[in-house]
Amino acid sequence: xxxxxxxxxxxxxxxxxYGAFNFTKARYLFLRIDNGDKGREFVGAVTTKVTSAxxxxxxxxxxxxxxxxxxxxxxxxxxxxxxxxxxxxxEFVMGMKxxxxxxGDDGPSDxxxxxxxxxxxxxxxxxxxxxxxxxxxxxxxxxxKQIEASDGGVTLLTGHRGEKDEDNLPYQDASVLYDxxxxxxxxxxFGYTDGIGDAVFEGQxxxxxxxxxxxxxxxxxxxxxxxxxxxxxxxxxxxxxxxQTAPTPKLLAHNGxxxxxxxxxxxxxxxxxxxxxxxxVFPGSKELLAAKFSGRWRDNGAPVVNxxxxxxxxEWDKNYAAADFAGxxxxxxxxxxxxxxDGAKCPISAHIRRINPRGSLEYGVKDAYERPGALVDRRRxxxxxxxxxxxxxxxxxxxxHGIIFxxxxxxxxxxxxxxxxxxxxxxNDFKEGNDKEVLLGNHDAKNPGKVVxxxxxxxxxAPHFVNNIPRLIExxxxxxxxxxxxxxxxxxxxxxxxxx
Amino acid sequence: MATKSGNATALTVLSPIxxxxxxxxxxxxxxxxxxxxxxxxEKSPIARVPNTYLARLFVLDDVVYESLPGSDSVxxxxxxxxxxxxxxxxxxxxxxxxxxxxxxxxxxxxxxxxDAYLTGVWEKWAxxxxxxxxxxxxxxxxxxxxxxxxxxxxxxxxxxxCQLDASLFFNxxxxxxxxxxxxxxxxxxxxxxxxxxxxxxxxxEIQQDFKEFVKRVQPENLNGPSWQPGQSMP
Amino acid sequence: xxxxxxxxxxxxxxxxxxxxxxxxxRLIFKIALSKPSTLKGLVTLSLIHYARWVIIPxxxxxxxxxxxxxxxxxxxxxxxxxxxNGSWDQYVDSFTFAIPAGLDLFWKWNxxxxxxxxxSPFHKYIRHNQIDTSHYYNAYPMxxxxxxxxxxxxxxxxxNFNAESASKTSEExxxxxxxxxxxxxxxxxxxxxxPIVSLAAHAVKERYxxxxxxx
Numbered sequence: 001x002x003x004x005x006x007x008x009x010x011x012x013x014x015x016x017x018y019g020a021f022n023f024t025k026a027r028y029l030f031l032r033i034d035n036g037d038k039g040r041e042f043v044g045a046v047t048t049k050v051t052s053a054x055x056x057x058x059x060x061x062x063x064x065x066x067x068x069x070x071x072x073x074x075x076x077x078x079x080x081x082x083x084x085x086x087x088x089x090x091e092f093v094m095g096m097k098x099x100x101x102x103x104g105d106d107g108p109s110d111x112x113x114x115x116x117x118x119x120x121x122x123x124x125x126x127x128x129x130x131x132x133x134x135x136x137x138x139x140x141x142x143x144x145k146q147i148e149a150s151d152g153g154v155t156l157l158t159g160h161r162g163e164k165d166e167d168n169l170p171y172q173d174a175s176v177l178y179d180x181x182x183x184x185x186x187x188x189x190f191g192y193t194d195g196i197g198d199a200v201f202e203g204q205x206x207x208x209x210x211x212x213x214x215x216x217x218x219x220x221x222x223x224x225x226x227x228x229x230x231x232x233x234x235x236x237x238x239x240x241x242x243x244q245t246a247p248t249p250k251l252l253a254h255n256g257x258x259x260x261x262x263x264x265x266x267x268x269x270x271x272x273x274x275x276x277x278x279x280x281v282f283p284g285s286k287e288l289l290a291a292k293f294s295g296r297w298r299d300n301g302a303p304v305v306n307x308x309x310x311x312x313x314x315e316w317d318k319n320y321a322a323a324d325f326a327g328x329x330x331x332x333x334x335x336x337x338x339x340x341x342d343g344a345k346c347p348i349s350a351h352i353r354r355i356n357p358r359g360s361l362e363y364g365v366k367d368a369y370e371r372p373g374a375l376v377d378r379r380r381x382x383x384x385x386x387x388x389x390x391x392x393x394x395x396x397x398x399x400x401h402g403i404i405f406x407x408x409x410x411x412x413x414x415x416x417x418x419x420x421x422x423x424x425x426x427x428n429d430f431k432e433g434n435d436k437e438v439l440l441g442n443h444d445a446k447n448p449g450k451v452v453x454x455x456x457x458x459x460x461x462a463p464h465f466v467n468n469i470p471r472l473i474e475x476x477x478x479x480x481x482x483x484x485x486x487x488x489x490x491x492x493x494x495x496x497x498x499x500x
Numbered sequence: 501m502a503t504k505s506g507n508a509t510a511l512t513v514l515s516p517i518x519x520x521x522x523x524x525x526x527x528x529x530x531x532x533x534x535x536x537x538x539x540x541x542e543k544s545p546i547a548r549v550p551n552t553y554l555a556r557l558f559v560l561d562d563v564v565y566e567s568l569p570g571s572d573s574v575x576x577x578x579x580x581x582x583x584x585x586x587x588x589x590x591x592x593x594x595x596x597x598x599x600x601x602x603x604x605x606x607x608x609x610x611x612x613x614x615d616a617y618l619t620g621v622w623e624k625w626a627x628x629x630x631x632x633x634x635x636x637x638x639x640x641x642x643x644x645x646x647x648x649x650x651x652x653x654x655x656x657x658x659x660x661x662c663q664l665d666a667s668l669f670f671n672x673x674x675x676x677x678x679x680x681x682x683x684x685x686x687x688x689x690x691x692x693x694x695x696x697x698x699x700x701x702x703x704x705e706i707q708q709d710f711k712e713f714v715k716r717v718q719p720e721n722l723n724g725p726s727w728q729p730g731q732s733m734p
Numbered sequence: 735x736x737x738x739x740x741x742x743x744x745x746x747x748x749x750x751x752x753x754x755x756x757x758x759x760r761l762i763f764k765i766a767l768s769k770p771s772t773l774k775g776l777v778t779l780s781l782i783h784y785a786r787w788v789i790i791p792x793x794x795x796x797x798x799x800x801x802x803x804x805x806x807x808x809x810x811x812x813x814x815x816x817x818x819n820g821s822w823d824q825y826v827d828s829f830t831f832a833i834p835a836g837l838d839l840f841w842k843w844n845x846x847x848x849x850x851x852x853x854s855p856f857h858k859y860i861r862h863n864q865i866d867t868s869h870y871y872n873a874y875p876m877x878x879x880x881x882x883x884x885x886x887x888x889x890x891x892x893x894n895f896n897a898e899s900a901s902k903t904s905e906e907x908x909x910x911x912x913x914x915x916x917x918x919x920x921x922x923x924x925x926x927x928x929p930i931v932s933l934a935a936h937a938v939k940e941r942y943x944x945x946x947x948x949x
Contacts, residue, residue, distance in 0.1 A: 101930045239827070239853035281700045342920070368778035374831040375779075418824060426929045428741070428819055428878045431780075433923025450696050454919050462915035463922075465696045503786065510786045512813070514795065516802050535868035539946060540735055540939070546871035554783055554817045556744045557869040563748060563811060564863050570848035570855060594845050595808035597750065603795070605746070605865075607815045609784040630949045645799040662796045664813075667789050668763035670773065672782035673882045678873055684885035685877050685925065691892055692922045695915055703908035710911070711900065719893050732740060732875040734926055 005203035005228070007053040009485045010255045013067040013127065014231065014408050015053035015204060017195060017384055019176065023065065023129040024184050025136045026174040026386050028261070028404065029143065030117055030157045031124040033077035037495075038153020039123075040078055043068070044493030045146045046126065049139070052486055055205065063135035066143075067127045068489065069259050069481030071095060074123030078492055080252075083499040087247030088482070091413045092258060096479045102417055104425040104442035109475040115263065116167055117159030118477040124154070125261060125481045133175075140171070161400045161476070163389060172263065174386035174404045186301075188387045189266045189401050190439070190472075192294050193301035196332050197352060199380040201226040209326060212334035217359045217373040221336075231382055232257055233410055238377045243410040248499040252492075255485035260381075260407040260416045262478035263388070267397040270470045278466055285310050292453055293438045293466075295350035303335050303352075308345035336360070343454035348430050354423045354437045356380065361429060375429065381415050382408040402476065412480055436469070443469045503666035506675035508553070509617065511608045514560065515643040515662040516601040527642035528602040532559040534639055535604075537629060540730075545627035545636070546608075547730035550620045551678045555608035557639065562602070566594040604643055611677045618659055622652040682727040683719075689727075689734070690717050735942055737867045738821065738935045740875020741928040742783060744867040745816040747860055749844040750809035753792050758843050759812065763787060766840075775833035781825060783879045785816040787840065812844060819878040821931040822864075826857050876925045884921035891918055 005015070012018070018026070033039035051065035070078070072093045075085060091099055097111040097118070105111060111118060126143060130136035147156055160169040176184040188194045200207065200214040202225040207215075215223045216238075229237030233246040234254030246253035279286035291297040291304045297313060300320065307316035320331055337353060337360035340346055346353050353360070359372030371377070389401030409415035422429060424437045435451050436443060443449055450467035484492060491497050503510045517528045525533075535557040538544060546555050582589035610617050625636035636655075640646045649658050674681060694713050698706050718724035737744050751759060766772040776782065790811045797804060818825065830837065834850040841847045848855035874882065891914060899910035930936045 099933075101933060101936065104929070239830070239851060241852040241854050244854050348920075363778060365774065365778045368775050369832040370775075370834055371831070375828050378827045378831060413823070414827060421929050421931075422820070422824065427923060428781075428880055431880045431884065431920055431923065433878070433881060434926040435923050449924060452919060452922050455916065457916065457919075460909065460913050460916060462695075462699075462912040463919040465699050465922075467696050467699075508784065510784065512786065512788050512815070514790075516796060516798060518801075519803070532868055536735060538735070538869040540739065540869075540871075540942070541875055543946075544869070544871045547873070552871065553873050554739075554742060554744075555871045556746075556815075556867045558746065558865060558867045560748070560865060563750065563807075563809075566750060566846040566862075568846060568848070568855070568858055568862055570846035570859060594750070597807050597809055599795070599807075600803035600805050601795075607746075607786075609817065630946075644802045658798075661798055664788050664790060664794070664796070666786040667760055668766055668787045670776065670782065670785040672777065672780065673784060673879045674886050676886065680889075681882055681885070682874065684889040685874055685881060687892060688881065688885040688888045688921065689925055691888060692924060695922065703904035706911060707900070707904050707907045710896075710907075714896055714900070719889065719896060727874065729873045730871065730875065732927070734876065 005053065005232075006255060007055065009487055010053040010232065011067050011483050011486065012051040012053045012065055013129075013259075013384060013406075014257055014382070014483060017198060018065060018129040019186075019195065019386060021056070021061065022131055024176045025130045025133050026404070027128045027130075027136050027140055028172040028174070029124075029126040029128075029140075029170070030122045031126065031147070032121055032155045032157055033074060033123045033153065034155055035153045036077065036079040038150045040493050040495050042146055042150040042154045043078065043124075043489065045149070046143065047486065047489045047493055049142070050486060050489060063132070064128055064130040064139040066139060067483070069125040069483040071122055071125075071479055071481060073121055075482065075492075077123050079495065080492065080497055081499055084247050084249070084252055084497055087253075087499070089245040089411070089413065091417060092245075092480050092482065096260070096262070099417065103420050103475075105475050106442060107445065108471060109442060111475075114475065114477040115159055115161045117157050118479070120157050120159060122157065122479055125259075125479075163400055172388065172404065174388040177387050188403055189268050189389075189391050190271050191290070191298045193296065193298065194387075194403075195383060196296065196301050197356060198383050199226055199231070201231050202228045209329065210333075212330060213336075213358070214333055216377045217336065217371065219367075219371060223334075226377060226380055230378070230380060230410055230415070231408060237410060245411045249497065252484070252488050252497055252499075254488070256488055257408050257410055257483050258412050259481045259483050260405070260409075260412060260478070261481060262405040263402065263476040264405050265400075265402040265474045265476045267470065267472050267474065268391050268394055268401065269396040271472050272394055274468075274470055274472070282464060282466075288313075289466075292347050292350060295346050295352035301332055303332065303346070304350065305335055305337055305340050305346035306331075338364070342457050344456045347451065347453040349427065349432060349435060349437055349451040349453075351437055351439050354427075354430070355419055357423075357430070379415055379419055379423075380409075381419065384408065402473070408483070438466060438469055438472070440473050441469065443471045445471060503669045505669045505671040507611055507677075508669075508671050508673075508675035509610050509612065509614060510666045510669040511606070511610065511614065511617070512664045512666060513606040513608075513659055513662045514603040514664060515606070515640060515646070515658075516603055517559070518642050518644055519601060522642075528559055528561065531604055531639070531642050535559070539627055541732040542728055542730035543627065544730055545625045545634070547728075548624040548626055549617075550624065551611040551617060552729070553609045553611065553673070553678060553681070555606070555610070558605050560599070560603040560605050562599045563597050565596055601644070604640065611675065614660075615656055618656045619652055621659075622655045677722075678729065679722040679726070682729065683722050683724075686726045687717060687719055735869060736935045736938055737870060738932060738939075739870040739872035741819050741878045742817050742870075742872045742875070743819070743821055743931075744870040745814070745818070745822060746865045746867060747814040747863050748865060749812050749814075749841065749847070749863045751789070751812050751844045753810045755843040756789055756791065756810045759787075759789060759840070762839055772836070772839075775836055779828065779832050780880055780883075781818045781820065781828070781878075783817040783819075783882070785814070785818070788813040788815070809845065812841075817872075819880075821935075822860070824931055826860070827853065830856060876927060881923065881925055884923070888918055888921045
């Protein structure tokens, strides 16, 4: 079954990770709608610049992109009919702050400590991705003009924390991090290589090369793209169903999806201290320990399951250097935990194993489930976003640096929230009780947790315990957004959404 | 006979509730309210009943009419006849069933034999109901013929009359006694903390501390330190 | 109070089944009991403490006294009681994805059972026929079924180790201790309170505890 996506109708950020196309800079704006008529007019104006998912040729690539999404209260402010509004799912209606007990946003991640902008009512999310900061700024100026032209219809909200202790910026900037020579890197502030194993679904291009390790695992050990409906409303999903989160009428939902936006502060000082301290008692190099936290080596993203110690990593690096581009990609993504069910190579609590266990939740019991990834295929998300801020002092936690995390999925509750709650902050599916994942877990300072790094079964060696884990990531803001299709945007802007 | 899986037993009880009202409330609603008001976790009366793993109470008001679409047969002859006969079409609709009584449902998973267990229910079931002490009779009070229950043996006889066998009892856990399960959970928690705290320590120190540890947790003493039934906080 | 007690969720489902098909269901349950491989998926999923299926024939509802009206039913009824970890909303996908054929096998003979895939008709069918629990008691709210099983393994290993190794020389003790830890390396999960799987159930519990504390 092949499916051609209506690329001209789907917003580009759903299908493309702009970062992979040299869009190194991004700016995120949040707006409030003060007047329905004028607000819709503003949406109409912005829609003319909204970037679709249409394929880019070398000479047709824009220098900047624009995408737009709405919170539930934003859709109310745009005066969508009640019958349409009632079709949206509970978690979207509640918004991210209302879901803090589900997400584990407690302690320093509590919404009361978020950037000031999140104390306001946010209606619209607008993103600009650019090939340069100039391109971003040019598009930003254009948007400011539209805001002005709206004549009080919409207000650009301020209140983002910035680099120089500002707490009232009108936008959130994000950027790739650069190496010493000023070349862009795929790193984030803890030094990990990010964005390698994103989900792949039916209808995306160049599937053959990308689907390995990123789609769904079949019984015969092959990889197939996930069903489109896992990521786009109005399409059949993995349950042979249309996503149940779609509002009416069909055209409002079709080719749209939901987006999770989270500003995640990285406690770099705590991370570095923690890594140093733990590496003193860890039987292996500091880099191996860091790799076991995440499931990938920091320098090049090598999967720990295929490079489980320093010696095998050296071997892996040699093969990697010798491989061509396609071969390198394959080495990064094409793996399972089938030969590592016990977690001796890649710990069961490693970040990438927790968020995408591949076939390992079958625990080596062949044919226990319909498919090896039966418990996984409905829990996948598309990861978007970029780092923000600069680390000025790597021994300190304060400042303004982290990741703008965005996740796209058809069902926030079933996909993003489930992974965050059940697999990051809890581990019964992994038979590890309440042990939280090291990097993203909402570790409790008063009662810090631990994880187990398993070793070879029957080796007589004790497993390694990583304990006293500090809170390494803190939420600093965010919300849930509906990302409509371009058709739906026009309907919303025109005030002609009719669920009858 | 209740249904067993090893030493684990599944007890399913449907006790008919008297039709009728008292003080403007039906007996069924009074019974339901009493169930809803029960204190939870360690304060639940069931926490005092020896060997209960998991148990529940609710009132079955009626059965449900199957109004949803769905096809339960490989082939429905009526699918064809319905085209030609309106009577056949109507006959093919699911039947409407109504229960003549509402039932108090008590479903328990426990360790051991039914008689011993029900003796525990009769003797130990007790709780504080907003300041008033209640026993098990308070929940079953308005069930049909429960007024003839005067002692433990009556109670066991009564429950057995309300009891239904399970066709399949799936045990996804263990069939050890509750004390054994709770002691194991306690040891798991305590030993985990011990091994984490002793990572990297010298052999002599671990050995010495392990002796102290064993003395403290008393692994084989089920009456020693353990988790309490229904314990909801570490 | 609610369907949730700590890490366990109480599910009650009552579904009609044509009386002349009851024997099929009984036979399937019998096969499931005698052939453990039928339940391999459920065992691997390991989300259930205890579950049961009870079939009530048309004349099978308990009748205690002449004052109680006799039931007069068209159908027999199948009762399903389960104690599983997580909430139904969260884990309906896991159940239907892991063991769709098993679910179909057990419910297939029930009136208007829609099959487990596609999911939403199945989800609606269960919700439609689900009866909420008024009081749910769980002897170990902080433990999942996984924890109970792993605790059993740990206790036995600990007792054996104590008997055999506690008094050895320090070096031998340490070697045995490390072997013990190796054997138990998947059994060291910390047990704490459940994550809040339902905001509604959590709010009910908070109000409830408050009103009880007031007395």
